[in-house]
Amino acid sequence: MSQQREAILVTEDSQAITGLRARLSLWNHVQFFFRKKPLGAVGAVMALFVVVVAIFAPAIQTRDVNLTDHTKLYATPSGEMFLGGDHLGRDMFSRLVAGSRISIRVGLISALVGCTFGLIVGVSSAYYGGIYDLILQRIIDSVIAFPGLVLALALMAALGSSINNVIIALSISFMPTTVRLIRSQALAVKEMDYVLAANAVGASSARIIFRHMIPNVFAIWIVTFTFLMGTAIIAEASLSFLGLGVGPDVPSWGGMLRGATKNYVGIGPWLPVVPGMAIFAVVFSWNILGDSLRDVLDPRLRGTQ
Amino acid sequence: MLKRTLLFIPTMLLVATMVFAILRLVPGDPAISLLSGGPQTETEFTEEDLQRLRAKLGTDRPIYIQYATWVWGVIQLDFGTSFFYDQPVWDDIKKRFPITFELAILALLMAGMVAIPLGVISAIKQDSLPDYVGRIITIGGIAVPNFWIGILLVYMLANLFDWLPPLGYKDVWDKPLDNLQQLVFPAFALAITHMAFLARVTRSAALEVSREDYIRTARSKGLSEKVVLGRHLLKNALLPVVTVAGFEVGRLMGGTVLIETIFNVPGIGQLLVKGIQHRDFPMVQGIVIIITFLVLILNLIVDLAYAWLNPRIRYS
Numbered sequence: 325m326s327q328q329r330e331a332i333l334v335t336e337d338s339q340a341i342t343g344l345r346a347r348l349s350l351w352n353h354v355q356f357f358f359r360k361k362p363l364g365a366v367g368a369v370m371a372l373f374v375v376v377v378a379i380f381a382p383a384i385q386t387r388d389v390n391l392t393d394h395t396k397l398y399a400t401p402s403g404e405m406f407l408g409g410d411h412l413g414r415d416m417f418s419r420l421v422a423g424s425r426i427s428i429r430v431g432l433i434s435a436l437v438g439c440t441f442g443l444i445v446g447v448s449s450a451y452y453g454g455i456y457d458l459i460l461q462r463i464i465d466s467v468i469a470f471p472g473l474v475l476a477l478a479l480m481a482a483l484g485s486s487i488n489n490v491i492i493a494l495s496i497s498f499m500p501t502t503v504r505l506i507r508s509q510a511l512a513v514k515e516m517d518y519v520l521a522a523n524a525v526g527a528s529s530a531r532i533i534f535r536h537m538i539p540n541v542f543a544i545w546i547v548t549f550t551f552l553m554g555t556a557i558i559a560e561a562s563l564s565f566l567g568l569g570v571g572p573d574v575p576s577w578g579g580m581l582r583g584a585t586k587n588y589v590g591i592g593p594w595l596p597v598v599p600g601m602a603i604f605a606v607v608f609s610w611n612i613l614g615d616s617l618r619d620v621l622d623p624r625l626r627g628t629q
Numbered sequence: 630m631l632k633r634t635l636l637f638i639p640t641m642l643l644v645a646t647m648v649f650a651i652l653r654l655v656p657g658d659p660a661i662s663l664l665s666g667g668p669q670t671e672t673e674f675t676e677e678d679l680q681r682l683r684a685k686l687g688t689d690r691p692i693y694i695q696y697a698t699w700v701w702g703v704i705q706l707d708f709g710t711s712f713f714y715d716q717p718v719w720d721d722i723k724k725r726f727p728i729t730f731e732l733a734i735l736a737l738l739m740a741g742m743v744a745i746p747l748g749v750i751s752a753i754k755q756d757s758l759p760d761y762v763g764r765i766i767t768i769g770g771i772a773v774p775n776f777w778i779g780i781l782l783v784y785m786l787a788n789l790f791d792w793l794p795p796l797g798y799k800d801v802w803d804k805p806l807d808n809l810q811q812l813v814f815p816a817f818a819l820a821i822t823h824m825a826f827l828a829r830v831t832r833s834a835a836l837e838v839s840r841e842d843y844i845r846t847a848r849s850k851g852l853s854e855k856v857v858l859g860r861h862l863l864k865n866a867l868l869p870v871v872t873v874a875g876f877e878v879g880r881l882m883g884g885t886v887l888i889e890t891i892f893n894v895p896g897i898g899q900l901l902v903k904g905i906q907h908r909d910f911p912m913v914q915g916i917v918i919i920i921t922f923l924v925l926i927l928n929l930i931v932d933l934a935y936a937w938l939n940p941r942i943r944y945s
């Protein structure tokens with residue numbers, strides 16, 4: 325009787341401890357990351373700040389983003405217009421704040437889709453191998469031959485400008501690289517003893533893929549995601565700068581730079597500087613975050629990069 | 630190696646198929662968009678005009694015939710006739726391709742000249758002040774959109790020196806100095822990102838090599854630091870750098886699209902952007918095929934050169 329009670333107590337106890345440890349360890353991980361990688365922590369905070377700005381953009385912007393005002397053409401920054409006016413007299417500050425929404429939305433969705441496609445296809449290609457892997461790799465070979473921006477441009481030519489089409493075009497152009505990256509890692513994981521052991525005890529393919537392979541390539545997924553965030557934001561700005569991106573009425577940072585090149589002489593330096601600084605700061609923060617995450621998550625690369 | 634070379638043909642064919650498919654599988658009739666003159670200006674046209682234009686463009690034939698004709702043409706360097714300019718696409722590409730290629734090579738040279746010393750210094754002085762400065766420059770350089778550097782350059786040159794992107798382009802064989810003067814700024818803007826990337830590759834390659842036994846052997850037998858660095862470290866560390874540089878030419882060709890637009894350089898990048906705006910499918914297809922072909926050829930050369938330089942791969 326007392327023995328039974330003791331057993332129950334022990335189980336309860338150990339459950340409590342595991343629960344506590346799991347919660348503590350996540351917090352510990354964050355603390356460890358911030359202490360070990362201060363630069364990466366700065367990146368994380370900056371990246372988070374821009375996401376918060378993007379979420380609350382409608383509350384932060386002071387004027388209608390598409391309100392043209394011919395008395396404010398190339399206006400200098402003032403209390404009314406913090407960052408001045410553009411070539412149509414629209415408020416640069418409000419457009420900059422609204423532009424963060426476009427960048428973050430395009431970045432998050434296309435990086436998420438690109439990486440997740442890479443995870444599913446890369447892991448299954450490595451696990452099943454054979455003819456499926458062979459054919460897939462040949463297709464990847466030919467898609468990877470398109471320089472990134474050229475493929476995105478060709479897709480935009482076919483799809484036409486809109487924010488969703490930018491997301492589609494970028495997701496597709498990310499896929500071959502993410503499949504390659506994740507497949508190579510998954511091939512290494514497949515040769516591990518724990519996969520062999522799982523096979524030996526008769527685990528199903530689904531179990532091996534979901535319980536063993538995916539968790540062990542997930543570090544690569546996270547690192548790739550943070551880098552693609554930056555790549556996607558630059559790519560969206562590039563497409564919008566060429567006038568082949570999100571469309572002329574949508575306030576995007578690339579579109580603002582396009583406006584700044586309507587005239588080079590006689591405009592204030594803030595017109596070309598401000599949107600570019602915004603792109604640079606966001607991409608920089610995601611990149612240093614990714615860099616530090618890679619150092620922490622992938623021990624093999626520690627100290628080399 | 631022979632297998633690697635032979636794989637080139639199916640890959641190229643797959644690329645051609647994909648380029649064709651991307652532009653054909655989308656709804657929308659290029660004949661209609663040509664006749665109506667774009668979405669802004671809705672011009673009136675008759676059904677007869679439409680049929681005649683479709684017959685002229687060849688878009689009235691079944692898709693597989695169009696595909697076969699096009700692929701057969703591409704093999705013979707006939708990329709069809711531009712929908713918009715009404716001239717053979719190949720004529721335009723032939724004229725403009727060398728300009729873009731020159732721009733890309735110039736940018737690569739500029740990038741390499743800065744990146745390799747920067748990467749090596751960063752590696753041999755690991756975790757010191759020069760290394761940190763170098764790493765911050767390279768991480769920053771990768772995050773900078775290179776077209777923004779281009780815009781800032783033009784802005785500065787326009788306001789400080791009254792210099793604006795030239796309207797006419799001077800040929801490199803005609804007036805080499807004027808040509809260099811025209812291309813040096815766009816090449817610089819294009820080079821920044823690639824410089825940063827190459828410097829990172831150089832640094833990690835040099836770090837890896839500096840831990841090899843033969844470097845310790847070279848030092849312990851009393852060779853001067855100059856000889857160790859020049860003959861042993863650099864020679865071995867440059868192998869991956871050259872490989873990456875070869876692959877980078879493709880990305881550089883993609884990047885020229887933006888830079889050419891900003892600096893008004895009449896290369897194929899500018900032609901591609903105009904082709905997309907006009908929905909000029911043969912032009913877009915032709916340019917994408919040419920760029921991809923160049924990338925695949927360069928990858929093949931890099932692979933072969935790598936195997937030739939590295940006996941461990943050659944004999945396996």
